[in-house]
Amino acid sequence: xxxxxxxxxxxxxxxxxxxxxxxxxxxxxxxxxxxxxxxxxxxxxxxxxxxxxxxxxxxxxxxxxxxxxxxxxxxxxxxxxxxxxxxxxxxxxxxxxxxxxxxxxxxxxxxxxxxxxxxxxxxxxxxxxxxxxxxxxxxxxxxxxxxxxxxxxxxxxxxxxxxxxxxxxxxxxxxxxxxxxxxxxxxxxxxxxxxxxxxxxxx
Numbered sequence: 001x002x003x004x005x006x007x008x009x010x011x012x013x014x015x016x017x018x019x020x021x022x023x024x025x026x027x028x029x030x031x032x033x034x035x036x037x038x039x040x041x042x043x044x045x046x047x048x049x050x051x052x053x054x055x056x057x058x059x060x061x062x063x064x065x066x067x068x069x070x071x072x073x074x075x076x077x078x079x080x081x082x083x084x085x086x087x088x089x090x091x092x093x094x095x096x097x098x099x100x101x102x103x104x105x106x107x108x109x110x111x112x113x114x115x116x117x118x119x120x121x122x123x124x125x126x127x128x129x130x131x132x133x134x135x136x137x138x139x140x141x142x143x144x145x146x147x148x149x150x151x152x153x154x155x156x157x158x159x160x161x162x163x164x165x166x167x168x169x170x171x172x173x174x175x176x177x178x179x180x181x182x183x184x185x186x187x188x189x190x191x192x193x194x195x196x197x198x199x200x201x202x203x
Contacts, residue, residue: 025138026157028192029153029192030153031153032153032154034137036050036133036136038132040129044095044124051094051133055152056092058089059091059155060091061091061092061148064139065079066097066198072142072197074165078161082176086179094123095124095125096133098128098133098134100128102201134200139200141199142197143160144157144197145158147175150182156175156188158194159195161173174190
């Protein structure tokens with residue numbers, strides 16, 4: 001009996017550790033943009049591309065997102081404003097959908113195309129097959145942002161604002177402040193915040 005219970009406990013621990021350690025350690029400020037050069041389907045334009053190709057004169061912003069996460073839906077207006085703010089400051093943006101476990105459902109390529117049209121995305125909305133890019137970044141939530149400067153170094157990661165659960169009550173737009181700092185050649189403060197949202201659905 002005891003052996004059986006021990007075996008079950010070990011199995012549960014193994015499964016739990018497998019889910020946990022499948023995700024690599026998150027990038028830290030100062031780290032270089034991951035060199036994941038394979039092309040990804042762009043649901044926004046219907047063409048394949050590598051995410052780094054969208055980098056602008058002043059840097060690159062990568063947003064991990066999806067179609068149905070309640071936190072993403074609540075922050076749709078925030079994401080839209082962030083895209084415009086980045087564009088006006090010569091920061092290129094790529095939105096990444098890494099929900100591989102939902103690729104046959106809510107986060108299918110066709111569903112992504114529909115969502116991109118609904119949101120009027122002016123930037124690439126890319127399919128991250130097997131969550132490879134999310135693993136390279138150590139991204140865990142939607143939405144979650146990573147901002148790189150013109151030298152491809154990470155300068156800010158985390159949440160877009162200080163109230164992801166109720167963005168209408170947010171008092172500070174962390175990502176706007178980080179973009180301002182990057183354009184001015186300064187270090188954002190803070191450089192990291194806690195990303196709050198739905199977990200990325202890896203297989």
